[in-house]
Amino acid sequence: MTVALDRITKSFGAVTALHELSLEVERGEFLVLLGPSGCGKTTALRMVAGLETVTSGRILIDGKDVTEVQPKNRDIAMVFQSYALYPHMTVAQNIAYPLVIRKEPRTEIDRQVKEVAAQVQLDQLLDRYPKQLSGGQRQRVALARAIVRRPAAFLMDEPLSNLDAKLRGHMRAELKHMQHQLDITTIYVTHDQIEAMTLAHRVAVLSKGVLQQIGTPQEIYEMPANMFVAGFVGSPPMNFLNGDLAEGRFVTGGTSLPVHHAGSRKDVVLGFRAEDCSVTAAETAGAVAGTIYSTELIGDHVLVTCEAAGHTVVVKAEKTFTREIGEPVGIRISPDHIHLFASPDGERIR
Secondary structure: OOEEEEEEEEEEOOEEEEEEEEEEEOOOOEEEEEOOOOOOHHHHHHHHHOOOOOOEEEEEEOOEEOOOOOHHHOOEEEEOOOOOOOOOOOHHHHHHHHHHHOOOOHHHHHHHHHHHHHHOOOOOOOOOOHHHOOHHHHHHHHHHHHHOOOOOEEEEEOOOOOOOHHHHHHHHHHHHHHHHHHOOEEEEEEOOHHHHHHHOOEEEEEEOOEEEEEEOHHHHHHOOOEHHHHHHOOOOOOEEEEEEEOOOEEEEOOEEEEOOOOOOEEEEEEEEOHHHEEEEEOOOOOOEEEEEEEEEEOOOEEEEEEEEOOEEEEEEEEOOOOOOOOOEEEEEEOHHHOEEEEOOOOEEOO
């Protein structure tokens, strides 16, 4: 199944939650809608499901306009953040419910429930009730109930947000493998950029109801379209310094850095990732002067937060890094991994 959003807009009175969003989701693709709370991503998902009306624009499934089609006739299964399980039903009964509604034969229902339960590792828990399950097990029941319908597309609204960090990591791997095996078109909503980067074939980044950028996780990370995307995607987010361009050099405070951009212009923002810079000795030529604000041992590396040129800058250093808070340092930035943005609109300078 292909899903296309053609300039869909959703307004609640005078408030526009989503503004002319256009997307095309290919057959078998895993597309993630990423953005902060209130950016319109869940509203977009609910409109695709038919749970929310469209103010303007069209939704097409396999080329057919379904904007006014009832949810039950869209051949789509939705997985909610809240799991939405029936507490009085066993795991088996919860999974079987869509097939019971279809009035499929009992033997066929039993066969499909066992097959899907095995896929999500619930085959030993079929007689339990939701209250007897962990959060991760309940989420797998919700997934199994969606899978058993054999829909043409999955819609998932932050399905992992109620799980602890370790289980989220495990479930991400399960979800990705399962979607690959089933080859079902999937639209997945999250505010967690790690989920987006690890799960998606493509990521669509939204802010304040407007699409900011769509591309592969690598494209979004390495070539952000603007400062919002650069600052939202990445952990830690991209560092920014304010300055000016002067004949192929970025000038901030008393420091001048080479950049791959000819010409001159005022009010430019230089962006760089934590892994594309390093801490050097204070007063190193070509390095931005700063002081150590804090250090955090993450495991295989240390995140070094520095105060430099009126900004907070985060540098990824070796796990053996040891410097004291308040110590003066230099921050050397790789000229091959510098991003330039126009100020104040934040658009990338091509």
